[in-house]
Amino acid sequence: MLLAVLIACSSDPAPAPAPVAEAPPAAPRDSKAEAKALADANGLLSELGQSFRSRLSEELKARGPVAAVEVCSTEAQALTAALSASSGGSVGRSSSKLRNPANEGPDWVRAWLADADASTAGLSEVVDGRARVLKPITIEPACLTCHGTEIGAEVQTILGERYPDDAATGYAVGDLRGVAWADVPVR
Numbered sequence: 001m002l003l004a005v006l007i008a009c010s011s012d013p014a015p016a017p018a019p020v021a022e023a024p025p026a027a028p029r030d031s032k033a034e035a036k037a038l039a040d041a042n043g044l045l046s047e048l049g050q051s052f053r054s055r056l057s058e059e060l061k062a063r064g065p066v067a068a069v070e071v072c073s074t075e076a077q078a079l080t081a082a083l084s085a086s087s088g089g090s091v092g093r094s095s096s097k098l099r100n101p102a103n104e105g106p107d108w109v110r111a112w113l114a115d116a117d118a119s120t121a122g123l124s125e126v127v128d129g130r131a132r133v134l135k136p137i138t139i140e141p142a143c144l145t146c147h148g149t150e151i152g153a154e155v156q157t158i159l160g161e162r163y164p165d166d167a168a169t170g171y172a173v174g175d176l177r178g179v180a181w182a183d184v185p186v187r
């Protein structure tokens with residue numbers, strides 16, 4: 001019997017290729033935990049967007065663009081860091097033309113930015129156990145005061161002082177300015 005099996009085997013055509021090294025069995029994906037992490041990441045993005053928006057418009061109205069630049073430059077980083085710390089994830093704003101070099105995002109954000117334009121869709125996905133969401137940010141008329149082509153002399157001066165490597169000017173309404181992104185572990 002054994003012989004018959006051996007013979008039968010040896011008469012087989014080319015042996016079936018060994019299965020290509022499969023990744024070790026991944027822990028079963030927990031779709032509820034993933035959905036929660038994605039929802040948390042989206043929540044972070046909304047919080048970030050709302051805080052920036054309300055601080056910016058408050059200052060613009062109350063004290064004008066120069067004061068608003070001051071507020072942005074002193075509060076933006078702290079606000080972003082506080083939100084990241086409270087969430088156990090990371091959140092930020094980034095761009096392919098940065099004003100503040102500290103806003104360079106993680107690799108996956110940089111990769112998205114590298115070939116995006118105003119029509120590129122955002123992201124919402126789970127990769128390597130982390131929920132990643134990314135939303136494109138486009139230029140509106142109100143942004144031109146500080147990111148447009150004709151920036152007032154006073155604003156230009158303070159931008160130059162605070163951001164000597166500023167690349168975030170020259171935009172027109174509708175241009176892709178950058179992104180808001182968040183990255184939250186699935187647990």
Ligand code: HEC
Nearest residue numbers: 068069072073076093094095098099100103143146168178
């Ligand atoms: C009063 C001036 C001012 C206005 C108006 C303004 N920004 Fe900014 N923007 C700044 C400053 C200052 C920074 C750098 C903040 C920091 O230090 O993180 C910045 C940074 C950013 C960043 C982070 C990436 C980077 O380049 O560092 C994005 C994205 C951004 N702005 C988008 C916008 C959009 C969209 C609008 C309009 C809705 C807008 N900004 C309006 C001053 C302004």
